Amino acid sequence: MIVRTILGLAMTVVALAVVARRVAYLYRLATAGQPAEPERSIGSAARSLGSVLGAEVAEVLIQRKLLKWTVPGLAHLAAFWGFMLLLVTVIEGYGALFWRDFAIPLIGRQAWLGWLEDTMALATLASVVVFAIIRWRNTPATLGRRSRFFGSHLDAAWLVLFMIFNVVWTLLLYRGAQINTGYFPFERGAYASEAVARVLEPLGEQANTVIEHVGVLVAMAVILGFLVLVVHSKHMHIFTAPLNVALARRTSSGAALGALQPVYSAGAPVDFEDPGEDDLMGRGSIADFTWKGVLDMLSCTECGRCQSQCPAWNTGKPLSPKLVVMNLRDHALARAPYTLAADDDARAALPDPVRAEGERVLVAPVDEANPVAGGVIDPDVLWSCTTCGACVNQCPVDIEHIDHIVDMRRYQVLVEGAFPDEAAVMLRNLEHAGDPWGRGASARLEWAGGLDFEVPVFGAGGEERLPEDIEYLFWVGCAGALDDKAQNTTRAVATLLHQAGVRYMVLGEGETCTGDAARRIGHEFLFQMLAAQNVETLNAVGATRIVVTCAHCFNTIANEYPQLGGHYEVVHHSTLLSRLVAEGRLTPITPLDATITYHDACYLGRHNQIFAPPREVLGAVPGTRLVEMARSGERSFCCGAGGARMWMDESIGERINTNRAREAMSTKPDLVAAACPFCIVMLSDGVRAVDAENGADAAADPSVEVTDIAEVLLRAVQPAAVTPTT
Numbered sequence: 001m002i003v004r005t006i007l008g009l010a011m012t013v014v015a016l017a018v019v020a021r022r023v024a025y026l027y028r029l030a031t032a033g034q035p036a037e038p039e040r041s042i043g044s045a046a047r048s049l050g051s052v053l054g055a056e057v058a059e060v061l062i063q064r065k066l067l068k069w070t071v072p073g074l075a076h077l078a079a080f081w082g083f084m085l086l087l088v089t090v091i092e093g094y095g096a097l098f099w100r101d102f103a104i105p106l107i108g109r110q111a112w113l114g115w116l117e118d119t120m121a122l123a124t125l126a127s128v129v130v131f132a133i134i135r136w137r138n139t140p141a142t143l144g145r146r147s148r149f150f151g152s153h154l155d156a157a158w159l160v161l162f163m164i165f166n167v168v169w170t171l172l173l174y175r176g177a178q179i180n181t182g183y184f185p186f187e188r189g190a191y192a193s194e195a196v197a198r199v200l201e202p203l204g205e206q207a208n209t210v211i212e213h214v215g216v217l218v219a220m221a222v223i224l225g226f227l228v229l230v231v232h233s234k235h236m237h238i239f240t241a242p243l244n245v246a247l248a249r250r251t252s253s254g255a256a257l258g259a260l261q262p263v264y265s266a267g268a269p270v271d272f273e274d275p276g277e278d279d280l281m282g283r284g285s286i287a288d289f290t291w292k293g294v295l296d297m298l299s300c301t302e303c304g305r306c307q308s309q310c311p312a313w314n315t316g317k318p319l320s321p322k323l324v325v326m327n328l329r330d331h332a333l334a335r336a337p338y339t340l341a342a343d344d345d346a347r348a349a350l351p352d353p354v355r356a357e358g359e360r361v362l363v364a365p366v367d368e369a370n371p372v373a374g375g376v377i378d379p380d381v382l383w384s385c386t387t388c389g390a391c392v393n394q395c396p397v398d399i400e401h402i403d404h405i406v407d408m409r410r411y412q413v414l415v416e417g418a419f420p421d422e423a424a425v426m427l428r429n430l431e432h433a434g435d436p437w438g439r440g441a442s443a444r445l446e447w448a449g450g451l452d453f454e455v456p457v458f459g460a461g462g463e464e465r466l467p468e469d470i471e472y473l474f475w476v477g478c479a480g481a482l483d484d485k486a487q488n489t490t491r492a493v494a495t496l497l498h499q500a501g502v503r504y505m506v507l508g509e510g511e512t513c514t515g516d517a518a519r520r521i522g523h524e525f526l527f528q529m530l531a532a533q534n535v536e537t538l539n540a541v542g543a544t545r546i547v548v549t550c551a552h553c554f555n556t557i558a559n560e561y562p563q564l565g566g567h568y569e570v571v572h573h574s575t576l577l578s579r580l581v582a583e584g585r586l587t588p589i590t591p592l593d594a595t596i597t598y599h600d601a602c603y604l605g606r607h608n609q610i611f612a613p614p615r616e617v618l619g620a621v622p623g624t625r626l627v628e629m630a631r632s633g634e635r636s637f638c639c640g641a642g643g644a645r646m647w648m649d650e651s652i653g654e655r656i657n658t659n660r661a662r663e664a665m666s667t668k669p670d671l672v673a674a675a676c677p678f679c680i681v682m683l684s685d686g687v688r689a690v691d692a693e694n695g696a697d698a699a700a701d702p703s704v705e706v707t708d709i710a711e712v713l714l715r716a717v718q719p720a721a722v723t724p725t726t
């Protein structure tokens, strides 16, 4: 017994020393990161203890996000709770080092505890089998890029599964032997251990005594070895993920969706009117990431859920959100001695490979043959992101991919002046004309021509503030005012508001671009300029309630303008139209015999959780049949326009809009409906591309019409003769 005690304690001391050393090292690495925003602290107004606890319960204890994928989710839940409850058996194992018949005080001999422990051991074993099947069926060896595990550390994952298997069988082995030697704490309940005991019983008491003594030590060694492996592998997420969830940037849509943050340097937003000399303008090196950024990297489970949903990855681009996080993490760990070195002399004394990693450029073409000679993140990776939010939405540990991608873009744009050439025209137009097409303010009311009623324009009657009886300021947006197809939507919404008797006004020449594309491409200075101008205008006219037709305008005005002092109640036209129909202020009476598939805009759906209203509007039209695409709602596939991608060439892989249009057309619809002008432009182009693939004449009309929900409603509310024409 004394040998068992000494060996058990010695193993524990050694393993815990190794673990403590590693944890201290990782802690030093994370805290060497830049300060994060003050809102990250648990005591801040933006992060009440209640919201943190709520997130921990939902994401960690109940594993809400993992359960979106039923089978792997249930397997993970079983493994998680299995391990939590098996901690009780670890306590029993340590007690047994000193007393062979040790039992936990009060509850340690109760049959239900023995039953629960054995059940959780079997549940854990079952989850290992499920995980093994999932990994085997999804192996990159056969599926290639289609596997969500493509690029993950596969050997380490199999090793961890093997270790979990070892934890369970060694536990049951020594418990079975304990039953036969008479030192087992439970008389009843531990049915699996009893089954093992029956197998071991014929070996006799002496053999069972040896198995008990050796078994408890082997079980302990396996658990300690597993602990050491965890803190040295991606499975460190067992410890980092709960922390990451607690410290995630919470928004109304969950974690890190909706608003982007301003550029932060040293924990405070950069003042672009008077920037400090040392202000960090985004992330140009791994050392520029905040400690929360490093924690994100250390939390990635390599599950590939993000990768499996990413529109860029799914259309053959080099961008995988998982690989972005993994590459940043691998670089941060390989560079750690350089990061943590006391001074330049200490850095100079480091081995050549570590110094080379330390001096590696963050964003530059990747050199597969000689990684340290190339960048960590390839520019094609950085510029492929549409900021669609699918990755953030899926990530079970609340990693903030978009924030990191945009922060790296910010450095490229603001410091290096490096971004795709095609976007330069759009940025120049925003700067000089206030819209991406460079049409200027004088073109902003062209859409209103030809309507059979007068569109009320702010200032036309000499007013300096919005009159009291104005219910909504109708924010038309650049696309709504200047793009041919989007103008149809604007006219339709104006007509419907007019018909419903909603009192509204438009700003006309007073509008300028919200700055969404500028912010998402990384040109924060330009965004701040445009946004400040709009906030000043909106505040000056006394706007309180704003209706918009563009998902991007909606997101920017509702979620980002508060950062600049613009606080408004912003409503998307789908929500307002749905409400007007429900209130009886609009009555769709003319049937429309049409099968319609609705495309969820990322900035309406995932980023702002507006899923039902557009469907309610379509459903209110008599005769329509709504068919859903396989990827809809929260899992909708991007149209390819977000993240300023609308203004960049798409030369790698398949075009995202073509992929999405093909999916929409596969539902055999008469109409494809959307509720964002950018989606409509992209899907219309996509339909034409699919038609061309099918051999259609380029001059022919598209085989399927893509239109806004407002235009569909207008057709039902008004006879066709009054419907705006293209």
Ligand code: SF4
Pocket (backbone or CB within 6 Å): 306, 309, 310, 311, 312, 313, 319, 320, 321, 384, 385, 386, 387, 388, 389, 390, 391, 392, 401, 402
């Ligand atoms: S935001 Fe969308 S495009 Fe960008 S990495 Fe995530 S899933 Fe991919």
Ligand code: SF4
Pocket (backbone or CB within 6 Å): 299, 300, 301, 302, 303, 304, 305, 306, 307, 321, 322, 325, 391, 394, 395, 396, 397, 398, 399
């Ligand atoms: S970033 Fe999140 S979703 Fe993607 S692989 Fe890592 S843990 Fe999974």
